[in-house]
Amino acid sequence: MKISESVRAVLVADENPMHPDFTGIYLVGKKGRQSLTIDSGEALDRYQWFLRGYLAAVEQEEIAIATITHHHSDHSGNLKWAKEFLKADITIPANGRSLLKGRIPTKVDTLKDGDVIDLDGGVRVQVLATPGHSVDSLCFYIEEEGVLFSGDTLLGSSTTTVSDLAAYRRSLKRLLELPNLKVMCPGHGKIINDPRERLQMYIKHRDMREQQILKALEGGGAISSWDIMLQLYPDIDKRLRRAADSNVRSHLKQLADEGRVKLYEGKPRRPKSAARVQQDVEHVRQRDLAIKHGRKLEAERSRAEVRAQENPPTGEWKEPPRFELL
Numbered sequence: 001m002k003i004s005e006s007v008r009a010v011l012v013a014d015e016n017p018m019h020p021d022f023t024g025i026y027l028v029g030k031k032g033r034q035s036l037t038i039d040s041g042e043a044l045d046r047y048q049w050f051l052r053g054y055l056a057a058v059e060q061e062e063i064a065i066a067t068i069t070h071h072h073s074d075h076s077g078n079l080k081w082a083k084e085f086l087k088a089d090i091t092i093p094a095n096g097r098s099l100l101k102g103r104i105p106t107k108v109d110t111l112k113d114g115d116v117i118d119l120d121g122g123v124r125v126q127v128l129a130t131p132g133h134s135v136d137s138l139c140f141y142i143e144e145e146g147v148l149f150s151g152d153t154l155l156g157s158s159t160t161t162v163s164d165l166a167a168y169r170r171s172l173k174r175l176l177e178l179p180n181l182k183v184m185c186p187g188h189g190k191i192i193n194d195p196r197e198r199l200q201m202y203i204k205h206r207d208m209r210e211q212q213i214l215k216a217l218e219g220g221g222a223i224s225s226w227d228i229m230l231q232l233y234p235d236i237d238k239r240l241r242r243a244a245d246s247n248v249r250s251h252l253k254q255l256a257d258e259g260r261v262k263l264y265e266g267k268p269r270r271p272k273s274a275a276r277v278q279q280d281v282e283h284v285r286q287r288d289l290a291i292k293h294g295r296k297l298e299a300e301r302s303r304a305e306v307r308a309q310e311n312p313p314t315g316e317w318k319e320p321p322r323f324e325l326l
């Protein structure tokens with residue numbers, strides 16, 4: 001799919017429950033000139049097929065440089081392979097090196113905020129450090145064409161996970177400042193054609209959540225994140241409470257770091273003794289055995305019921321009634 005003058009996208013169908021839609025692989029560069037891939041998927045056949053088969057056959061391109069938006073393995077799984085089979089130069093976020101252990105070749109180039117990748121044919125790709133989803137998250141921007149590659153900082157069809165909320169909110173605001181922004185190519189999900197609106201929506205959503213948390217604290221006294229969560233999400237599906245609590249906690253951490261709320265350290269439960277841990281393990285083993293045995297008995301019973309339907313009722317008759325034509 002052509003996105004702009006020098007950007008093409010391959011959206012590979014995905015089956016990961018966290019991002020069930022697509023994983024995007026992007027090819028940047030003027031046709032027939034040096035090309036760059038941004039993210040290259042997990043170390044699975046179907047991504048490698050796209051990189052080798054599709055790009056070679058349909059686009060008739062060779063990949064000169066392979067880079068990634070961050071270290072997560074669903075983006076960086078094919079870097080070693082790209083080096084070995086495609087002879088591509090590998091470029092990674094400078095602060096992602098230790099996180100990519102085992103997934104990169106020995107010789108790699110590194111990128112940091114403010115760097116520019118200059119491709120043949122005059123394509124300028126700016127590198128922006130946008131920490132938040134992960135510590136090493138980068139976005140890539142081609143200002144001339146208004147195309148931003150957002151990695152997992154912003155997804156096309158779902159919300160992303162955030163490891164550092166304060167950094168994440170700063171990153172979103174920074175992206176909103178980009179001049180000429182027209183289209184956003186995310187790491188997963190559909191291409192975003194209204195990037196500014198989408199960024200504003202996420203920023204507003206986070207601001208609103210923070211306001212709600214501050215309001216919950218206005219009552220005075222110290223309360224736990226769980227209590228705040230129950231106030232903010234009174235009707236939430238109980239299975240999602242832990243996730244909502246973790247969201248509230250990430251806001252509280254930011255507020256505490258900024259000196260806007262006071263944190264009273266909690267008191268963790270004493271860790272269990274080794275004997276107690278062993279006892280729990282044994283309990284689980286016994287329980288699972290009992291479940292397994294129960295399932296076996298249940299299967300036996302249902303088989304017996306079927307057999308009773310299929311076979312003559314020999315249990316009731318020593319000799320069943322018989323019939324003869326008169």
Ligand SMILES: [Zn+2]
Nearest residue numbers: 070072133152
């Ligand atoms: Zn990620």
